[in-house]
Amino acid sequence: MSRANPFLEFVPNRTEAIMRWLRRSLWLERRALEVTATRPTPEHRAFESIQTERRSRVKVGDVWGKLYDQRWFHLEIPPAAKGRQWTLEWRDQGEATLYVDGLPHYGFDPAHRYVALPQGTREVWIEGYCCQSCIWHPDATGLSPYGSLFGGGFIQYRDDVVWDCLQELGVLFDLMMTLRSQQDPKPTPHLNGVGLQPRVNDATPIYRKLLRLLNGACSTYEREGTTALREALIAAREELKNARPILKGALTGHAHIDLVWIWPERMGEAKAVHTFATMNRLMSMYPEFRFAYSQPASYRAVERRAPQLAASVKKHIARGVWQPTGGLDVESDTLLPCGEALARSFMLGQAEFARLRGKGGASRLVWLPDVFGYSVCLPQLMRLTGIDWFFTTKLTWSSINRFPYSSFVWRGNDGSEVVAHLTQNVGYTNYTHISEISANARGHSQSHLHPEFLHPTGHGDGGGGPTEEHIERVRRLSALCDLPELEWDHPEAFFSRLEPLRDQLPVHQGECYLEYHRGVYTTHGDFKAVFRGAERALQIREAVAAATGEVPDLVGPWRRLVFTQFHDFIPGSSIAEVYAEGNAELGTLIKTQMQAVCERLAAAGAGRASSRSGEKQKSTTAQLFNPLALPWRGWIDGRWYEIAPLSSVPVTEGVVPSERRQVTASVAKSGTAKLRSDRVQARLTSDGRLAELVIDGRPVAFSAAAAGAVIYLDNPANFEAWDIDRDALDLGEPVTTPVTVTVEADSPHAAAILVRRKLGEASELVLRYEVRAGEPLLRITAEVDWHETCKLLKLHFPTEYKGRFVRFGAPYGSVLRGQQPGEPITEAQWEVPGSRWATVSLDGEREGLALITEAKYGFSASDGELTVSLLRSASITAAETNPYMHAAPPSLSRYQPPSPFSDQGHHTISLALTSYSSATPQEQHPAALADTLFTLPVAYRGAPASAGLRGVEDAPTLIPAWAMPVEKGAWVLRLHEVGGARGTARLALAEGWRARPATLDGQAQEPPLEEGLIAYSPYKIISVRIERG
Structure with a gap:
């Protein structure tokens, strides 16, 4: 027998050759x-x-x-x-x-x-x-x-023997290449068949041992064939096993399905059938395999398209090998929907999870691996819907400040806490490569407290899920060399083991801001506006139901709205066809709901007894119904109305103004302009910017002329529809084209000035500044005819309000973010989400400026300057200019968009400015104005309507947000605290109505409210059940 080969450096190439030969004979x-x-x-x-x-x-x-x-x-x-x-x-x-x-x-x-x-x-x-x-x-x-x-x-x-050999050898080859990359000097990442081979003179003992074992196995194959090779490889693997691994990886089968993205909804449904079929088969082959899937929308699609497959899935769920979990009806964006729309995704989702899981009850986990930021109100909504745990991976995409924890307690700004786990260094599409498992293990910052990490495994985005090879590899990789013990398990089982350690885990309080994909707050602004209109239509529909004693079945419309909250839908990152279909569907939803509103208000007046004869007659009195849980004050057809919450008034009760002029508008020869009302004074520069604004006698402290338009070159390095890169902010050009300034409206109660100018290369901007008698604010409407490409349009409001923090609206509540330069976390937030309003102020929030929008969500604030992003002309996903076009070639599309760039055409964008203070009255708070300014009373003919609410008093930062009907004669008032304050509010009700605390879905709780008093604390979401009795 010859001496052993001293040149172990040849073993990698030899092993690779054996693998090639095996593949040919498989x-x-x-x-x-x-x-x-x-x-x-x-x-x-x-x-x-x-x-x-x-x-x-x-x-x-x-x-x-x-x-x-x-x-x-x-x-x-x-x-x-x-x-x-x-x-x-x-x-x-x-x-x-x-x-x-x-x-x-x-x-x-x-x-x-x-x-x-x-x-x-x-x-x-x-x-x-x-x-x-x-x-x-x-x-x-x-x-x-x-x-x-x-x-x-x-x-x-x-050939099953060859198959086994390939699985065994593939795992050991992966280990060999991993160990090879760790040797010194570091070799090239790929094997080279020609030239000098990396020496192993200074190699780790385990690497040398592996090379020796592989070399012996290769010789066995060449001498004795595949059966002997299989036994040699199994023996080698066993020799490399670690009897006491210090970490454990809980692998869960995962198939992230984007319900829409580079495909429309019907294709997302087909992907669910495609994926579920594969998982169903794998479960029949591998008893240890575990799979989890979120999104009840997909389960419903499979039930509809392949009911027998859905029945098989149901059996797997009952056996405990398939886990529906996730909390939400779809994996929703959490920043752009209003608070109630986000809450409904939880409520709809949890009802569906309870149905799917049977005796297992609703989900205890929110599963959001791929969304573009995590709202500060999320922990509170989770706890309100029975959810204790949270999982994501996307925070690993942050590009400047690494999120410091992998296992932690996430505390919302109201104090609600959930146990959270974040995969570090890997995402949600993993293939059981040693590099991925090792990266996840290394990134598990809390392994000293909880020596276990969660590892989603399988192909995702378009579904697909795990493969046979994945499961075969896990069988062989577990505790191999210094790898963790690997075991298939469910996400909720993992969290049940993490939960007892919550008191030892670090705490992260506040939002989880993603330092990436900052453009999604603005992309496809036309769709975001329609989405906001659909939210408002359902808000009005439910308000009318609450006021008329109706409980309509709105599960269908709510599911459709919630579907569009999917994290590649409302953010604007899908193909053009998705938005063509979405705009049409939500437009129909708005029309249908508003038609139902009018029919219900008219019908509610029918059948009322006549005061004269006692006979039932239909009332035909012209009425105006306020669909908000806030008082509404304003002008309609030249009359001033003040309408109580969720109530109507006869049209004849409107006050006609006296002949004395309350508002004026004028333009001087120099081009400067002035607006004046009983509460507001505004002066414009000759180039159409806002030079001065005085509200109720108090000047706004602008540091320079405000409402200036700036166009930025917007060419993200990686993801056009998703991103606004920091470099874009250095490439902005103020719009200085010549302007035409004219008086557009000049009536006893309203006056407006138009500023018209060319914009960019082929666009036009008209800013309409308007004041109305009785209103403590300046309305600004931007009419934009937009035909730019790869550009971003912002309005800037520079002020002297340079306090440490800026307050932004959240879906429910609000969030404080830094604005003073220098801190890396603050500097990384050059574009942030806001739920339709933002304020800049001095420290203490006693003086500042509020900016309110109807349907704009992208803001920035730095050193006193507040900006709002109006439009982006980003390359549409999979359009001719987009790198995803290979996956969805435009030449194959039946839908040809008018342009490969988003938001081309005409836009009407509504904003408002007002002074801000933490002591601002409730109806003037920007969170309230975001509703009242853009939600008009509903005109109808019929009897008066009322939900019994007169108001919420003594709580300027506790904002009534929604009325949700739950039973005939009973509805839920949703309130949220938006200023970080605590106190006791008083609920004023009409005679014959009573109030009790309630759960999010409207179940009454005890004890009843004493004298209508409601204790509130910072950022709390409060539900009150109001009913006759």
């Missing part, structure tokens, strides 16, 4: 199948409906379909040899779902190409889609510009 007797198919159609048709449809033969190299088209393929399977099992291989650029015996069996995509067919299978159908899942897989090519490129269907036998 598949036996491969043969092509004849494939026939139906015609591609944009409609997604059920399996049962296409059985008799004419089919034509499909050849390798054919291309088919437009984007998201469906096509049904048919294959006949010859009998398998006795004791053997065919494996079907499907090659097509588009994803597909295999049907066996008429049921979804498996999902094909770049990561899932092969599936063993059940014994006796003689024919299969394949539901193909001109769309691709697993787009991050190295074999993902996207689609050709001519359609999905068909590569054929094949059957073959798998």
Whole structure:
């Protein structure tokens, strides 16, 4: 026997060669199948409906379909040899779902190409889609510009011994390459077959040992073949096992499905069927496998499109191997919806999770791996809906300040606490590579307290989920060398082990701001405006129901609105087709709800007894109904109205102003202009900016002329629809084009001045400044005809209010952020979200400026200067100018957008300015004005309506936000504290009404409110049930 080979440096190349040889021998007797198919159609048709449809033969190299088209393929399977099992291989650029015996069996995509067919299978159908899942897989090519490129269907036998060898050798090869990268001097990351090989003279003992074991196994293969190789590899792996690993990785099968993104909703539903079918099969093969999925919207889609598959999933849930969890109906954006819309996603979601889980009850976990920031009110909404735990990965995308913890207690600004876990160094699409597992282990900052981390595993974004290889690798990787022990488990089981340690965990209080994707607060502003209109329509619909004793079934409309809160929908990061469909659907929702409002108000007056005859007659009195839980004051058709919350007044009660002029507008020859009302004075410079603003006799402390438009070059380095890079702020140019200043309105109660100018290369901006008698604010309306590309438009308001913090509206409550330069955390917040209002002030908030918007969410504040982002003309996702176009080639789209850039065309943007103080009366607080300024009373003919609320008193920062009907004659008043104050408010009710504390969904709690008194504390969301009795 010769001496052992002293040159261990050759082992990596030798091992790689053995792997190549094994792959060549894995598949036996491969043969092509004849494939026939139906015609591609944009409609997604059920399996049962296409059985008799004419089919034509499909050849390798054919291309088919437009984007998201469906096509049904048919294959006949010859009998398998006795004791053997065919494996079907499907090659097509588009994803597909295999049907066996008429049921979804498996999902094909770049990561899932092969599936063993059940014994006796003689024919299969394949539901193909001109769309691709697993787009991050190295074999993902996207689609050709001519359609999905068909590569054929094949059957073959798998050599199971070779398969086992490849799994064993693949794991040891991955370990070898990992250890190799850690040696000194550090070798090149890839093997080189030519030239000097990296020496192992100064290598770690474990690396040398692994090389020796691999070399011996390779020799065994060459001498004795695959069976002996398998045994040698198993022995080598066992020799490298760590008997006492110090960490544990809890792996959960995961398939993140973007309900919309580079595909519309119908394709997101198909991806759910595709993914669920694969997971269903894996569970029949691997008893240790565990899978979790959130989003009840996907479960409903599978129930509708593939009910028998949904029934199988239900059985897995009952067995405890599949866990529905997540809390929300969809993985929602948490920054842009109003507080009530976000709360409804929780309420709808938890009802669905309770249905799906049966005896398991509702979800205890919020699962949000991929959203673009985490609202400060999230922990409170979680606790209000029975949720204790929170998981995400996206904070690892922050680009400047690393989030300091992996396991922690997240405390909202109201004091609500949840136990949170964050994967550090990895995301939510993991493939059981040693590098990923090691990175997650290293990033687990609290491993000294809780030696366990959560590791979502599987292909995501377009679904797909784990593969057989993933599960096989986990079996072999656990506790290998210095790797953690690995075990499949459910997310909630992981958190149940973390929960007892909560008192030892670090605490993070406040929002979790993502230092990335700052453009999503503004992108596709047209859709954000329609979304806000739909929120308002449902708010009005429920207010009318509360005031008229109705409890309409609004689950359907709410689900549709909540669906558009999905984290790639409302942020503006999806393809153009998503917004074309979304704008149309929400437009219809608004129209439908407002029609129902008018019908209900009119019907509520029918059947009232006449005071004269006692006979029932329909009232035809013209009324105005205030749909807000706040008092409404303002002008309608030249009359001044003051309408109590959720109540109506006859139109005739409006006050007609006297002939004495209360407002004036004028333009001087020099071009300067003035507006004056009984409460506001404003002066404009000759170039149309705001030089002076005085409200109730108190000047706003501008440091320079305000309301100046600035256009920024907006070319993000990576994600056009998502990002506003810091460099963009250095590339802004104030708009200084010539202006035309005119008086636009001049009536006894309102006056306005128009400032018109060219904007950028091909656009126009008209700013309309308006004052109205009785209003302590300046309205600003921006009419923008926008035709710029890769530009950002902001309005700037420089002030002397340079206190340490700026206050921004949150969905519920508000959030303080720094504005003084210097601190890295503050500097990283060059664009931030605000729920339609923001204030800058001096320390103590006794004096400042408030900016209110109807439907704008992107702000910035630095050193006293407050800005609001009006529009972005970002490259639309997957448009001709976008790097995602390979996944969704524009040439294949049935929908051709007017422009590859967002928000082209006309926009009307409504804003307002007012003075701000923490002591501002409730109806003048910016959180209240964000509703009252942009929600007009509803005109109708009928009887008076009232929900019994007269007001909320003695609490200037406790803002009534919503009225939610729960039972006939009972409704819930939702309030939220917005100023960080505590106190006792008094609820004023009409005679015959009573109030009790309530849960978020309206269940009454004890004891009743004594004398209508409500104790409130900073940022609390409060629910009060109001009912007759």
